[in-house]
Amino acid sequence: MAAESAPFLDMLHAIAPAPDRVGGLALYGWLIGAWTMDAVIHADDGTRHEAKGRIGFGWVLEGRAIQDVWILPGFFHGTTLRVYDPALDAWHILWSDPLKQYYARQIGRAEGRDIVQHGTAGDGVAIRWRFTEITRDSFRWLGEVSSDDGVSWRLQADFQARRTTP
Secondary structure (H helix, E strand, O other), X not given: OHHHXXXXXXXXXXXXXXXXXXXXXXXXXXXXXXXXXXXXXXOOOOOEEEEEEEEEEEEEOOOOEEEEEEEEOOOEEEEEEEEEEOOOOEEEEXXXXXXXXXXXXXXXXXXXOEEEEEEEEOOOOEEEEEEEEXXXXXXXXXXXXXXXXXXXXXXXXXXXXXXXXX
């Protein structure tokens, strides 16, 4: 199986950002590498769940995009494709979790020292995902949902991530 998937992985993977997009790709480029996370999930019924997971970020598609895989056993196993759009000076964010059948589309931009992604889940509900407290080797990720089109937000997920490899 591994030998059969190698040509596909070779076509997908890139070793560096595309030279014509280096500046724009920097917003998420610092994430490239492997991370662990301590996660707190806040269920709709108010139940709080704690778990440990891992995240991997890599350059893909000739270095014009970043793909990441987020694994939180028992909760989700999904991937994000992050594509920089020079015309918007923003990122198209596409999340897919085939385990939970949860899909989201967002636009990501820097807001102060944070990275903020606004968009909608597959059911049309407004979502906001934020990278905050960013350092070279750590970040906090907050996943929020709004039932009033962004007037107020409810925290669904709070992840504290630490780099394990560059």
